[in-house]
Amino acid sequence: MARHSFIAGTGAYLPECIVTNDELARSVDTNDAWIHDRTGIRQRHIAGPRETCAHMGAAAARAALCQAGAEPGEVDAVILATSTPDQAFPATALRVQAELGIANGFGFDLAAACSGFIYGLSVADGMIRTGQVRSALVIGSEVYSRIMDWHDRTTCVLFGDGAGAVFLRATEEPDRGVLSTHLHAQGGLGDILYVDGAVGRHDRPGTLVMNGREVFRHAVTRLVETVEEALAANRLTHDAVDWLVPHQANRRIIDAVARKLGMNAERVVVTVDRHANTSAASIPLALAEAVGDGRIRRGDLVLMEALGGGLTWGSALARF
Numbered sequence: 001m002a003r004h005s006f007i008a009g010t011g012a013y014l015p016e017c018i019v020t021n022d023e024l025a026r027s028v029d030t031n032d033a034w035i036h037d038r039t040g041i042r043q044r045h046i047a048g049p050r051e052t053c054a055h056m057g058a059a060a061a062r063a064a065l066c067q068a069g070a071e072p073g074e075v076d077a078v079i080l081a082t083s084t085p086d087q088a089f090p091a092t093a094l095r096v097q098a099e100l101g102i103a104n105g106f107g108f109d110l111a112a113a114c115s116g117f118i119y120g121l122s123v124a125d126g127m128i129r130t131g132q133v134r135s136a137l138v139i140g141s142e143v144y145s146r147i148m149d150w151h152d153r154t155t156c157v158l159f160g161d162g163a164g165a166v167f168l169r170a171t172e173e174p175d176r177g178v179l180s181t182h183l184h185a186q187g188g189l190g191d192i193l194y195v196d197g198a199v200g201r202h203d204r205p206g207t208l209v210m211n212g213r214e215v216f217r218h219a220v221t222r223l224v225e226t227v228e229e230a231l232a233a234n235r236l237t238h239d240a241v242d243w244l245v246p247h248q249a250n251r252r253i254i255d256a257v258a259r260k261l262g263m264n265a266e267r268v269v270v271t272v273d274r275h276a277n278t279s280a281a282s283i284p285l286a287l288a289e290a291v292g293d294g295r296i297r298r299g300d301l302v303l304m305e306a307l308g309g310g311l312t313w314g315s316a317l318a319r320f
Ligand code: COA
Pocket: 029, 030, 031, 034, 035, 038, 039, 114, 153, 154, 155, 157, 210, 211, 212, 213, 215, 216, 249, 250, 253, 277, 307, 308, 309
């Protein structure tokens, strides 16, 4: 079997402060019933001043290395997916590299909104396959609370902060590892979900703007397509999948995709109720939870899928 990557460790970090729907309803015209019925969300974690993108990413990465039994010196590349970096540069990935004491290799940030983790996994797996690196940290770290318009009830109830990470190692073992990744983007749909500013622009750091209905419509169609694509590429059928670990944007999107796949709810990892949408961090956070509590085990086939601003979307299939 040719060289490819496998997920040797997973890690997570969630900010200490939890904000429930009821608490949010004190400052914006909304209520728990509306939010929960439409999205499945009950609460979200919100970063404090010290819980920066780099700080959370480093904490998640440290946990992933620890679970893998790896030392910082083993890390060849740090790829950090985020739409909310602390600075325009240095890349947040390099702040993480420094915080973990990683002296070798390289790192960079990757911007693909909520699909960022799938994109990062694809890039890292590709680099491992070609022999450019032997290992990589892939991190999703987001502080969406800093790009929210806290007066816009149509968006501010949907998102949360947090970080998740995986540590990838090279292997030639045929029975484990990343089997495939599929990436897509359609820039023509950029205006249905975007940030109207940029990091580094003091006059306009930007807040998130979304046409929720349009995003919903594209999400179910595109996600089902990319999941079918992943299965077909590996000559597998739905019943071969042990766990679906979807991007956690909305319970209704998650359920619609699972239904079309014929997967029962017990096989779907869901964190959106507690984390809300943490964008690029949502899949590695969900992975870390399901590995940590023993649901995902060695040998399990895990299907991941995400869609986000760009539009970007994609899927990854991995044997643990
Ligand atoms: N609390 C209470 N009422 C709210 C509200 C809130 N937080 N947000 C919107 N409403 C109101 C609207 O103003 C509207 O009122 P009106 O009928 O009097 O005009 C009503 O609820 C329905 O709004 P609508 O936008 O049509 O709701 P919806 O059923 O489409 O649900 C979303 C809205 C955002 C939950 C849904 O479109 C969605 O989940 N989209 C996908 C978003 C997503 O996942 N984005 C991230 C992708 S990575």
